[in-house]
Amino acid sequence: MKTSNYLACPECDLLLHRTFPVAGEKVHCPRCNYLLHNPRANSIARTFSLSLTGLFLLFPANLLPIVGIKVLGNSHDGTLLSGSVTLFNEGMWGVAILVFLSSILFPVLNIVLALLISGHLYFNRANRYLSFWLRALKHIEEWAMLEVYLLGIIVACVKLAAMAELKFGLGLTAFVLLLLVTVMLSGSFDSTLFWQRIEQLNSHEKK
């Protein structure tokens, strides 16, 4: 029995014959309906270009002010980082670290790792860290929460609208674009294909 002809559903462990769906054709587990395959056309090239775009957007999104307020002549701007810095200075270091990780570090790592992996695959370069990076990316993805942060910005702004004058900075535009790129990135990412290509590249290297 050749194991590469089979696959198991990650959520119900049903053993299935491996199929090779074309782009756009979704394959669900017949028993628990888990989405087994969702191949995308040009997955590697698309992931590479999206993560490169993301890399450029990281700088304005993280450095430029996102929202500013003005109350009775006093104005104050906030960047992505300033929230965690203020919380840290107030002694709420647990929350500060959590906010820093999920709104800055993990989104950055998400983009950087996707760029590294797809770049190596796009240019057919083997690297012994490729499988480590891909494993790390799969674990990090869940903790990058830009979309939740955007909802947080919206709720905070609605709350503040009554008491202060708000101004939206260029950082907010960059942040929203970065969020869109990150969402498209996870949609373009075909793990099955990436693992196959890493295996091919690395076995080729060993010969």
Next chain:
Amino acid sequence: MKKNNTALAQGLIRCHDCGCLNKIFSETNCSRCDSHLHQRLPYSFQRTLALLLSGFALYIPANLFPIMTVTQLGIGEPHTILGGIVALIHSDMLPIAMLVLVASILVPLLKLLGLSLLLLCVYFRWQVNAKRWTQMYRIISFVGRWSMLDIFMISILVSLVNLGGVAQVIAGSAATAFAAVVVLTMFAAKSFDPRLIWDAQDEA
């Protein structure tokens, strides 16, 4: 009836990280990505239970203690998560109040209860519609992150509304407890292995 349609029954282990199938007992690490192989997530039941109990314990201070204090021109008092929602309703922001109610109170509570049900189902080998229960598990894993909404909102308010005597927002101790509930329940959902629901069914 013996189930022989699962990978485990056929002597195969699926790698958690890359999905590659490995023959049981032949290797301890995946032949493709070198991560550790386990038939099921290790100590899935015990880990989920431990994380869940901690989550339940912290859910109490998260709701009882003040989550933030808003002062305007020196006037203001601390309020809890529920107090914040009531304040939003009083200032005619019902949609936002509903959003915060769902994300900060209902989602964490339903997550804690849902995961408890999943653990009970596995422990007592309840014969259930496993497909529907797996669906419930998927919903629990998906919605968890949205509870971070309140934490992000506080972080934004704290950094923006920092104008000394004019207006100031200070985070309260419930914020730490609430953040811990969100993280603990996310870890609990991650450490629960939905294949245990299927293993507990006598017939598949």
